[in-house]
Amino acid sequence: MHQKVTFAVNRYQIFADQGGEPGELIAFVEQKRLKFKEEVTIYTDSSKRAVLARFKARKVIDLGSGYDVTDADGRSIGLFRKDFGKSLVNSTWHLDQPGRPTVTGRERHGGIAVLRRVWNFLPIIENIPFPFRYHFDFAGENGPVFSVDKKTWLRDHYRIDIADAGIDHRLVIAQAVAVDALQAR
Numbered sequence: 001m002h003q004k005v006t007f008a009v010n011r012y013q014i015f016a017d018q019g020g021e022p023g024e025l026i027a028f029v030e031q032k033r034l035k036f037k038e039e040v041t042i043y044t045d046s047s048k049r050a051v052l053a054r055f056k057a058r059k060v061i062d063l064g065s066g067y068d069v070t071d072a073d074g075r076s077i078g079l080f081r082k083d084f085g086k087s088l089v090n091s092t093w094h095l096d097q098p099g100r101p102t103v104t105g106r107e108r109h110g111g112i113a114v115l116r117r118v119w120n121f122l123p124i125i126e127n128i129p130f131p132f133r134y135h136f137d138f139a140g141e142n143g144p145v146f147s148v149d150k151k152t153w154l155r156d157h158y159r160i161d162i163a164d165a166g167i168d169h170r171l172v173i174a175q176a177v178a179v180d181a182l183q184a185r
Contacts (some may be wrong), residue, residue, distance in 0.1 A: 105138035
């Protein structure tokens with residue numbers, strides 16, 4: 001997943017893996033900034049003619065409420081929510097897909113999570129990008145489900161590895177975009 005920041009939107013391109021390199025474009029997202037009630041559409045490509053999925057905040061103030069994820073026809077494919085209390089120290093997400101156990105995702109390195117929070121509160125460096133890479137691991141009761149790894153230092157390029165073939169890839173894409181966009185990464 002590659003992110004490009006523009007004036008009014010965060011733009012995401014999600015590519016299939018081709019031997020460790022970006023292959024075919026499989027999803028395209030433009031997330032408008034400064035919306036009171038977040039709603040994001042995931043398209044199959046940059047033409048934005050075909051919808052792959054959408055996610056929408058349940059409430060305007062979303063400290064822990066959640067986001068419903070639907071398919072192109074508006075049918076539910078799952079939801080995700082941030083665990084506000086646990087996220088004060090280490091960002092934590094819960095992801096639910098119907099018929100499957102809850103998946104929980106956390107920042108892999110607790111020390112980096114704490115350092116990132118301190119970094120965000122230092123006014124002298126407020127416009128300097130966080131210099132460390134961060135990673136999220138999502139696991140269920142049977143082990144790893146997927147991970148989102150930041151691969152570059154300055155640009156927002158992520159590798160999404162799916163370990164559980166039963167998880168809906170549209171739900172994984174929505175959660176990966178949220179890990180970046182909804183936390184102002």
